Amino acid sequence: MIVPGQATVVGSDVTITSPGQFNVFQSVRLTNYTNMVLILTNIDGTSQSQEYLLPLQQMVYPFRNIQKVPTITTLSVGGGINTPPTVLVEWSTDPVSDFLGTYPTTIGAPSGVPYFYVSYLITNFSASVPLYTVIGANPFREQIQLINHYSGDIRWSTERITSSSDWTTKPPITSGTSRTLVSTGAIYLEPVASDTTQVIEVIEQSWDIASVVDQFGIL
Numbered sequence: 001m002i003v004p005g006q007a008t009v010v011g012s013d014v015t016i017t018s019p020g021q022f023n024v025f026q027s028v029r030l031t032n033y034t035n036m037v038l039i040l041t042n043i044d045g046t047s048q049s050q051e052y053l054l055p056l057q058q059m060v061y062p063f064r065n066i067q068k069v070p071t072i073t074t075l076s077v078g079g080g081i082n083t084p085p086t087v088l089v090e091w092s093t094d095p096v097s098d099f100l101g102t103y104p105t106t107i108g109a110p111s112g113v114p115y116f117y118v119s120y121l122i123t124n125f126s127a128s129v130p131l132y133t134v135i136g137a138n139p140f141r142e143q144i145q146l147i148n149h150y151s152g153d154i155r156w157s158t159e160r161i162t163s164s165s166d167w168t169t170k171p172p173i174t175s176g177t178s179r180t181l182v183s184t185g186a187i188y189l190e191p192v193a194s195d196t197t198q199v200i201e202v203i204e205q206s207w208d209i210a211s212v213v214d215q216f217g218i219l
Helices: 164-169
Strands: 002-004 006-010 013-017 027-032 037-041 050-053 057-062 071-075 088-092 115-125 131-135 141-148 154-157 178-181 187-191 195-206 213-217
Touching (some): 027 037, 141 154, 141 187, 154 164
Antiparallel strands (some): 002 088, 027 057, 027 088, 037 050, 115 195, 141 178, 141 195, 154 187
16 A cells, blocks of 8 residues: 655654654655756664665665654755755555565656746956856756857867866857757856856756756866
């Protein structure tokens, strides 16, 4: 028998609440519909262990002799620990019959029409403090369009940037032009020359929330 559970926000954590006595249920299935990595603490109910549940992933965890209530936090693109959104929690008294299949398993993106997110990024660059802008990975992204409203070129890459030479792997987005990418991975952006008016218009199609944007210094 499968019984829906609750994921209650307590401070900065989400606590997995059993619909009855913990020992009545033999296992719990968690589904990560977010675009973030879930950090599961005490997921076995007996120790201070930590496990990770990737975006669009589903996993079944055994529960017996519960001593510690499990909690969930998320790891953001920038490395910070945040309170996650609602997590789908399903409890089972007979997991062999209820949760058929092999776990972990990847789930599909929601069906229907993706959301459109339109935003404007102001990228910063100077000779003394060169910064690059990162549009974080988003497994729900259908595609993303980058429109250069800056008078100069904008460098871009879908690979992690660690030095200025990494920008040579992709042709730049020239002034007044756009580039459409069908990618769920991170996208790195940097203007070619120093200026304070480098504006990039971003039109993202996503089945869920928009991508997280951050800025980092070049190593």
